[in-house]
Amino acid sequence: MSSATGDPALRDPARKVSRRAIGYWTTTALIWEGIFLAILTVVYLVVLPERWWWATAILALAVLGALVEILVVPRFKFAVHRWEVTDTAIYTRSGWLNVEQRIAPLSRVQTVDSEQGAIQRMFGLASITVTTASSAGAIEIKCLDHDEARRVVADLTEITGRDKGDAT
Amino acid sequence: MTLPPDPPGPTGPAHDLPPPGEGGLDAPPSGAAYDLPAPQAVRDQEWHRQSPRMLLVHPVRVLWSMAFPIVIALIGISRSDSSWSIRLLPVLVVAALAAGVLPWFTTRYRFTDTQLQVRKGLLNKSEKTAPLDRVRSVDLESPPLHRVLGLARAKIGTGVDETRVELDGLATADAAQLREYLLLRGAQGRAGSPGTLREAPPEAGMPQGAPEGTAPQTGGPVGLPQEQVLAEIDWSWLRFAPFSLSSLVIVATALGVLFQFGDDFGVLSQDRVTDTYEWVLAQAIIAVVLVGLILVIVGWLVVSTLNYVLQWWNLRLVREPGGTIRLTRGLLTTTSTTVEEARIRGVQLTEPLLLRAVGGGELTSLATGVGSGGTTKLLPPCPRPVAESVGHSVLGAGERLLDPTGAAAHDEGAGPDGTLDGPLTVPVRSHGPAARRRLLFQSLWPTLSLTAIVGGLSWWFSWPWWIVGAVLVATGLLNLGTAELSYRNLGHRLTPEHVVSRSGALQRQRVVLERAGVIGWVVRQSFFQRRRGLADLLATTAAGPEAVTVSNIPLPWAIELAGQTTPTVVDQFRSAGEEP
Incomplete structure (x- = not known):
């Protein structure tokens, strides 16, 4: 991603998210795009029976967008989403059009939460949220393998438990 | 040294207890270990009421808050000339006064050896406590009526969050004395428990005993009111x-x-x-x-x-x-x-x-x-x-x-160039032509969309076409001017102790954040920013607005800024490794 930039750039975080995340993202995209397209189609068939060309064009664009969202975006996201936890810091990268890299020193971490939605559970995935004393500083690692997430939470809790400051 | 070794006073009273008589009197003044004499209210450890003068303040406050309904009621009464309602009015006023006086009777506070307790309420009782060794802020306030009566209200904060214990109806002199005592005690309490002192990342390896030295250094000999x-x-x-x-x-x-x-x-x-x-x-x-x-x-x-x-x-x-x-x-x-x-x-x-x-x-x-x-x-x-x-x-x-x-013996008065510039006066580094191009291009969007809307309208209502041209030119110039202004204001700088970010178009602001106050980094790149090699760098912090943003900074500069500010955290993730 950052090939066009100068020398002292950030390297990629070492670890990828679970491969099953592609399936998870595809499924959620299928559900949302399905609902969206269904509503659009009903409007197209029932409310606009004249079949104006621009209405057809909008519907076609929506279908195209949905296909991209379902087939391309999950793979793209998988390529971009990365994370890494070292002894001193946590480092993540996320997004696909707008890319975001986040770094927080573990000495400033306040809470470590993990959560698992219903669909995530189907795929054996879990997300971890690490918060600091700044509301702008929360870091989320999405779609880790379930067991790995549990391990990371345990590690993080252990490491951050060592520091006793108020982390501000 | 966490607490002065006081003999056991009644520190944990049963909750339904009325003021516990003379229990605390034979305990030595808990302020003895401090250089400031403890105020009377702290020494006697008894339950206190607000100053009796508050009996005047409370009803006025209630009447004031009811002034509008009462005026409305008066108008209504004067129009409908039924005599019973006129008789009702005094009843209402008396009820209001009674409701106003009630808090005085139900509110009590006292100091134990370790904490301040405030009890309130007649039916719904509440008790708030503030540990004295953790007091971090004491704010005093005197609205006009308080001032006439020589009273003050204190708000005592103990934690990171914003909930505070309020102590109303103190005599002004007592409030001032109490403020000084509580703040000093809070500071000493924290100095005695090193765990609560924060450490900056560069000195992360330091032994935890170090904060012992901080208390004397904060203001010379403690207790001298200089x-x-x-x-x-x-x-x-x-x-x-x-x-x-x-x-x-x-x-x-x-x-x-x-x-x-x-x-x-x-x-x-x-x-x-x-x-x-x-x-x-x-x-x-x-x-x-x-x-x-x-x-x-x-x-x-x-x-x-x-x-x-x-x-x-x-x-x-x-x-x-x-x-x-x-x-x-x-x-x-x-x-x-x-x-x-x-x-x-x-x-x-x-x-x-x-x-x-x-x-x-x-x-x-x-x-x-x-x-x-x-x-x-x-x-x-x-x-x-x-x-x-x-x-x-x-x-x-x-x-x-x-x-x-x-x-880090940097004299903040001397900037990195040896000039007499501090973080608020030091010139900032401008973000270069790419940032300028992006800001100017960004400013075209509102211009174009507004022109498109006006164009559509003038096509629909068949307005003359020069209106579209005028809108295009006027908004275009305005937006480009603003963008140029925000480019000129945009900049950043790293001083020996601070990260400096300047931004804004019409309102210019310069934010100076202590390096040690940075508790994380966010590098954000939108699609268009990536194409220009720019990024928004956020230094997250627990203070103020939660984050300081350096926007549209060339990506390598952003990484450099983050790396130099907190090398121990950022350098391990840089592709160039340890190299400066």
Whole structure:
């Protein structure tokens, strides 16, 4: 991603998210795009029976967008989403059009939460949220393998438990 | 040293207990271990009520809050001449007075060896406690009625969050004494428990015993009431009052009112009037508009000046021996705000367009868990050099406090170039042509969309086409001008102790954040920013606005800035490795 930039750039975080995340993202995209397209189609068939060309064009664009969202975006996201936890810091990268890299020193971490939605559970995935004393500083690692997430939470809790400051 | 070894007083009373008689009297004064004498209320450890003078304050407050309904009721009564309702009114007033007096009887407070307890309520009882060794802020406030009666209200904060224990109805002198005592005790309590002192990342390996040295260093020998005055009100600053942004809101309201009157005049100009009359009327309208304009300007001057005087009367910003910064001000309502210096993570210098034009600025402190949204206004609109030098002295002490070893022996007065520039005056590094191009291109979007809308409208209503051209040119120039302005204001700088970010188009602000106050980084790149090699860099912090943004900075500079600020954290993720 950052090939066009100068020398002292950030390297990629070492670890990828679970491969099953592609399936998870595809499924959620299928559900949302399905609902969206269904509503659009009903409007197209029932409310606009004249079949104006621009209405057809909008519907076609929506279908195209949905296909991209379902087939391309999950793979793209998988390529971009990365994370890494070292002894001193946590480092993540996320997004696909707008890319975001986040770094927080573990000495400033306040809470470590993990959560698992219903669909995530189907795929054996879990997300971890690490918060600091700044509301702008929360870091989320999405779609880790379930067991790995549990391990990371345990590690993080252990490491951050060592520091006793108020982390501000 | 966590607590002075006091003999066991009644520290854990049963909750339904009334004041526990003489229990605490034979305990030695708990203030003995401190250099300040403990106030009477702390020493006797008994339950206290608010000052009896509050019996006057409470009913007035209730009546005041009910004033509007009572007036409405009076009007209603005067219209419907039924005599029973007139008799009802005194009953209502007495009920209101009783409701006002009630809190005085139900509110009690006392100090034990370790904490302040405040009990409230008749049916729904509540008890709030504040551990004395963790007191971090004590703010005093005296609304006009309190002042007439010589009373004050104290708000005592103990944690990072903003919930505070309120102690109303203290005599002014007692409140002042209590404030000083509580703050000192809080500071000493924290110095004694090293776990609560934060450590900066560079000195992460330091043994935890180090904070022992901080307490004496905060202000020399503790207990000597020597305070250093950082700023006092200078009434020549009053000239800046009309230029501050808050007055603009008032003027806008006034303008709105004026337009209301304008409508009334509009009734006159109906088609029936003759040509001559119309001409006279036109002159009259111009006169009315002119007079209105003058009125608005005069009103603006008066209102903003009055507001300034009311708010900033008797302003004093002092550094106190206990390691706190104290701000007192106010003409009718006096307030006293105390910010612990160790919690001040930075300052912000704000220059709204009008104020900047006359060389003024406003100074705000960024602290963790103090003030509204972590910010406290330190100075009113005042000359920029004043704001800068006061800002520097506020920052400087916070630094020495943070770095008791003096290892990073940078004199903040001297900039990296050896000049006498501090973080508030040092020139910032501009973000270069890519940032400028992006800002200019970004400003085209609103121009183009507005032009498209106007184009559509003029096609629909068949307006003349020059309107579209005029809109395009006018908004285009305006937006490009603003973008150029925001490019000129954009910049960043790393000083020995601080990260500096300057931004804004019409309102320029310079945010200075302590390096040690940075608790994380976010590098954000939108699609278009990636194409230009730019990024938004956010230094997250617990103080003030939660994050300081350096926007549209070239990506390598962003990484460099983050890396130099917190090398131990960032360098391990840089592709160039340990290399500087």
